[in-house]
Amino acid sequence: MSTYEKTSVTRRGFLGAAAAAGAAVASLGLAGCAGAPSPAKEADAGAEEALSSTGATDWLGEEPATPESFAAEYEADIVVCGLGVAGVAALRTAAEAGLRVIGFDKADASRSSNEVCAFGSGLYAERYPDVAAHWEGMRPLILNAVSEGCLYRNDTRILSRYLDINGETVDWYFSALDESEYSFGTSENGGKVDREAALTLAEAVYPLPEHYDPRTENMPCVPGSFRMGGEQKGPGFLAANLARAQEAGAEYYTYTPAVKLLTDEAGRVTGVVARDAEGNFVKATAAKGVILATGDFMNNEAMLRTFLPAVLDQGYECFGPENYYTLADAEGKACNVGDGHRMAAWVGGKVQDFGASMSHFSKAANSSVFGTLPFLMLDAHGRRFMNEDVQGQQFAERIRQLPRRQAIMVFDDAFEEQLPWMPYGHGKLPNTRRKDVEARVEEGTLWKADTLEELFAQMDIDGEAAIASVERYNELCRKGVDEDFGKTPTRLFALERPPFYANYMTRGDDLVTMCGIVSDEQCHAYNTEGEIIPGLYLAGNVQGNRFATIYPEIFMGYSIGMALAFGREAARVAAAE
Ligand SMILES: Cc1cc2nc3c(=O)[nH]c(=O)nc-3n(C[C@H](O)[C@H](O)[C@H](O)COP(=O)(O)OP(=O)(O)OC[C@H]3O[C@@H](n4cnc5c(N)ncnc54)[C@H](O)[C@@H]3O)c2cc1C
Numbered sequence: 001m002s003t004y005e006k007t008s009v010t011r012r013g014f015l016g017a018a019a020a021a022g023a024a025v026a027s028l029g030l031a032g033c034a035g036a037p038s039p040a041k042e043a044d045a046g047a048e049e050a051l052s053s054t055g056a057t058d059w060l061g062e063e064p065a066t067p068e069s070f071a072a073e074y075e076a077d078i079v080v081c082g083l084g085v086a087g088v089a090a091l092r093t094a095a096e097a098g099l100r101v102i103g104f105d106k107a108d109a110s111r112s113s114n115e116v117c118a119f120g121s122g123l124y125a126e127r128y129p130d131v132a133a134h135w136e137g138m139r140p141l142i143l144n145a146v147s148e149g150c151l152y153r154n155d156t157r158i159l160s161r162y163l164d165i166n167g168e169t170v171d172w173y174f175s176a177l178d179e180s181e182y183s184f185g186t187s188e189n190g191g192k193v194d195r196e197a198a199l200t201l202a203e204a205v206y207p208l209p210e211h212y213d214p215r216t217e218n219m220p221c222v223p224g225s226f227r228m229g230g231e232q233k234g235p236g237f238l239a240a241n242l243a244r245a246q247e248a249g250a251e252y253y254t255y256t257p258a259v260k261l262l263t264d265e266a267g268r269v270t271g272v273v274a275r276d277a278e279g280n281f282v283k284a285t286a287a288k289g290v291i292l293a294t295g296d297f298m299n300n301e302a303m304l305r306t307f308l309p310a311v312l313d314q315g316y317e318c319f320g321p322e323n324y325y326t327l328a329d330a331e332g333k334a335c336n337v338g339d340g341h342r343m344a345a346w347v348g349g350k351v352q353d354f355g356a357s358m359s360h361f362s363k364a365a366n367s368s369v370f371g372t373l374p375f376l377m378l379d380a381h382g383r384r385f386m387n388e389d390v391q392g393q394q395f396a397e398r399i400r401q402l403p404r405r406q407a408i409m410v411f412d413d414a415f416e417e418q419l420p421w422m423p424y425g426h427g428k429l430p431n432t433r434r435k436d437v438e439a440r441v442e443e444g445t446l447w448k449a450d451t452l453e454e455l456f457a458q459m460d461i462d463g464e465a466a467i468a469s470v471e472r473y474n475e476l477c478r479k480g481v482d483e484d485f486g487k488t489p490t491r492l493f494a495l496e497r498p499p500f501y502a503n504y505m506t507r508g509d510d511l512v513t514m515c516g517i518v519s520d521e522q523c524h525a526y527n528t529e530g531e532i533i534p535g536l537y538l539a540g541n542v543q544g545n546r547f548a549t550i551y552p553e554i555f556m557g558y559s560i561g562m563a564l565a566f567g568r569e570a571a572r573v574a575a576a577e
Contacts, residue, residue, distance in 0.1 A: 059302040059338070063346035064260050066273060071280035074251075076102040078574050079272050079286040080293060081258035081340060083109035085234075085560050086540025087293030088241050089173065089567030095248035097575055102284050103252035104274045106335045107327035109242060111295070112234030115204050115426075117561035118224045120167025123174055127186040128203050131223050134214055138222055139163055145220060146552045153354040153548035161521035162546075162565050169565040170226070174201065176240040182230065193229065199236045200229040204556050209430040210420035211490065218488060219390045221425035225556035234560075255330040256282065261290060261343050261536070269347060269535035277330055289535045289574035292525070293567055296513040296541035297338030298357075299326060307515050311357050314400040316510045336512070340542040344517045347536070348527035352544035355515020358551040358559060359396035359508040361427045368409045368503050369440045371429040373422045374491050375411040376473050377505070380404045382456070382465030384473060387485040391553035392427040396508030405507040408461055410470065413497040421490050426556045437501065446503045455500045470495055512559070514551050516544030523570035537570040539563060 078094045080087045083105035094101035103109075118124035125132035142163065147156045183194035185202025193200035204227040214220035228234045242252070255277040262271040262285070271285035297303040304312050327335045341351060361367035368375075372395050374388035380403045388395075399407050411418075415437070422430040440446035449455035452470055456463035476482050477494035517538055518526040525536040538544070540563040555561065 059300065059306045060342060060345055064273075066260065066262065067281040069281075070273075070283040071276060071278075072282045074102050074282065074284040076100045076284055076286055077288045078102075078291060078571060079284045079289075080104070080252075080291045080571075081272060081274075081343075082106070082292065082294035082540070082542075083242070083252060083254075084111040084293060084295055084540060084563070085238060086295075086543075086563035086567035086570075087291070088238055088245065089169070089564045090291045090293060090539055090571040091250045091252060092176075092241050092245035092248065093568045093571035094575065095245045095250035097571070098249075099288070099571075099575055101245075101250045101571075103245075103250060104256045104258050104272070104284070105252065105254050106257035106294075106329045106339070108254045109252065110235045110238065111327050111335075112228070112238040113560060114228045114234045115557035115560065116170065116173075116226050116228065116564070117166060117555035117557040118170050118226050119163065119222060119555060119561070121170040121224075121226075122167060123171045124167075124224055124226065127184065128191075128206070128224070130187050131203060131206075131208060134223050138214065141215065141220065142222060142554050146547075146554050149550055149552040149554075150356075150548040151354075155520060155545040157521040158519070158543075158546050158566075161569070162562055165565045165569060166561050169568050170561070172568070173241060173564055174226075174237070176237065176244045181240075197230045198232050201226050201237075202229065203227070205424055205428070205431065207431075208424050209422045212422075212424050214424075217423060218387070218486075219394065219553075221391060221423070221428075221553055222555055223424050227557075253277075253282075257329065257339060258294070258343065259339075261347050263347055263535075267348070267534065269533060286535065289537050289577070291523075291537045291539060291567075291570045291574060292340040292344060292517075292542050293539045293563075293570075294338075294340030294343075294542050295336045297341060297515070298336050298510065298513050299334035300337040303338045303341070304513070307351060307355050308357055308513060311510050311513075315405060315507060338542075340538075341517060344525055344533075344536065344538070344542070348529075348533055349517040349525050349536070350528045352516055352518050352548065354548040355513060355544075356547050356549055356551045357513050357515075358511045359393055360511055361392055361396065361505065361508050367427065368505055369429070369437050369446055370409070370411075370415075370422075370432050371427040372425075372505075373419075373428055373430060374487065375409050375415075375418075375493075376470065376495065377407045377409050378461065378466050378469055380406055380408075380461055382462035382467075382469055384469045384484065387482065387487045389423065389487050389491055391425050392508065393551050393553050397550070399505060400507050407505045408459065408466075408502050409505055410455075410466075410495060410500065410502045411493075412495045412500050414493065415501075418491075418493045423491075426553050440503070441501070446501055448499050448501050450498045450500075452495070452500055455502055459502060459504075512541055514541060514547045514559075516542045516546070519543045519545050521569075522573045523566055524573075537574050539567040539570040 077099040078101045080090045080103040091103045182199035183197035185191035191206030204225045258272045258274045372392045441448045456466045474494040477492040480489045519538045523537040524532045
């Protein structure tokens with residue numbers, strides 16, 4: 001069985017393999033440590049107490065004391081904390097550069113979602129030349145659109161560097177597998193993959209809507225994203241990269257969370273204390289640097305309350321490992337609780353201002369059969385409320401402010417003729433077929449009727465106001481100018497041909513936080529004085545200033561793309577400095 005055939009390997013298996021590789025250079029004080037009270041656990045208890053007594057705002061807690069002895073000590077050039085997409089990219093890059101590299105993961109190193117931005121990728125351009133043609137000359141538009149969206153609170157240098165290195169990174173990431181080992185889509189085969197294959201790789205939306213041109217969009221999304229699919233999806237590709245890292249000499253330990261950073265007198269980060277699967281402390285020193293790639297803090301209520309209170313105020317309540325794609329640690333608790341943020345802050349790191357949360361319409365229950373395509377939308381009072389033609393994140397921001405945090409999408413029987421005029425973007429489903437629509441009617445999540453009166457009578461909406469809104473919308477469509485909200489004329493479709501359809505869209509799902517430690521395009525970590533913390537590097541969602549205020553949807557799979565690119569960059573910079 002090849003390493004990527006199984007996406008979740010038992011922790012014993014990993015530990016056994018890692019231990020057999022002879023990573024430990026010394027073993028000190030094991031017996032003393034095993035029975036002794038754990039400083040880290042005491043600090044955790046202290047932090048929990050502070051949380052309840054202060055109304056969940058003491059997010060930092062106290063840094064655990066450094067243990068006097070360790071069950072094992074490791075020496076490396078680079079230590080990587082967190083082995084999601086960012087950490088695995090760092091681990092493999094460092095190992096392939098011939099460095100001694102050790103990685104720790106709090107869970108089983110298997111977290112990856114599925115869409116990755118392919119902007120600049122030669123592999124992608126070879127397979128989808130028609131889509132890649134859209135990249136030509138797009139850099140200025142991308143740079144300006146993202147920074148404007150982020151109100152210039154982001155660091156545009158990070159984005160600029162990302163555009164330089166994304167293509168090479170994506171090609172390298174997928175080179176972990178031979179093309180014979182997965183099924184892939186191309187323009188020539190219509191983007192089709194073998195659905196039975198364990199791993200597949202294809203453009204996320206193919207073919208593109210016929211009339212889509214990002215250059216003329218109100219809110220562009222630059223096409224060109226791979227979707228990792230098949231039975232194993234993103235975690236399968238991650239496992240293949242982890243295997244390449246190991247072959248190149250990397251060692252890694254699962255269910256071994258990093259608990260604190262070690263520093264020298266000058267404040268340079270020199271290593272990490274972690275707690276192994278048996279609960280013993282281990283120490284890893286890093287001659288060149290420590291890379292934090294510990295992900296986000298979507299499961300830390302105190303951090304959300306402090307840095308992104310709107311997420312809580314607007315109804316987010318999904319804490320725990322049952323949250324989407326959240327890994328569970330050895331105790332069954334969710335991993336993405338901002339450990340890296342806290343470790344960095346304990347050595348002076350500053351959490352960025354104006355963080356964002358990624359919000360998407362990813363579940364059928366809260367989205368429409370077309371995702372967030374810009375058909376007519378009404379609020380619960382039956383009133384139209386915006387130009388519907390925006391990306392999903394912006395739509396999510398607006399819908400959260402509506403009565404009942406709910407909108408109703410309305411369309412008519414002519415939808416098939418309208419789809420070629422629709423946009424490309426995250427959560428947009430322009431390739432939806434009539435059979436999908438009818439299946440949703442059958443399922444009871446889409447309402448259908450021969451008249452608008454009958455349609456709205458079945459739903460929780462002010463029917464009279466809704467009909468008046470449709471009449472006004474139809475008037476604007478016939479005129480060809482959306483005087484009320486400014487929707488592009490090519491997407492103004494009057495609702496005239498029965499049957500009519502409608503469904504609810506509830507608030508988007510908050511998936512991850514984009515609120516890291518202040519950073520730059522070289523993955524440095526900055527302290528509260530605006531100075532670089534030597535020896536410390538950041539990648540993935542713990543890297544701050546990539547986005548601010550909002551997660552812009554200029555690409556699909558932007559988040560994984562950035563995590564991979566800067567995981568790789570962090571290893572390169574740490575190696576060179
Ligand atoms: C449902 C869902 C769908 C998504 N879909 C997409 C998509 O299609 N495309 C896209 O670009 N983005 C998507 N995202 C977002 C994307 O998954 C994340 O932004 C991305 O995984 C971040 O990568 P990361 O490496 O920074 O962190 P993570 O993937 O969260 O990895 C962090 C790792 O650090 C480990 N860790 C945590 N604390 C410690 C510690 N103390 N010591 C050691 N290890 C630790 C964790 O166990 C984990 O393995 C999605 C998110 C969700 C929830």
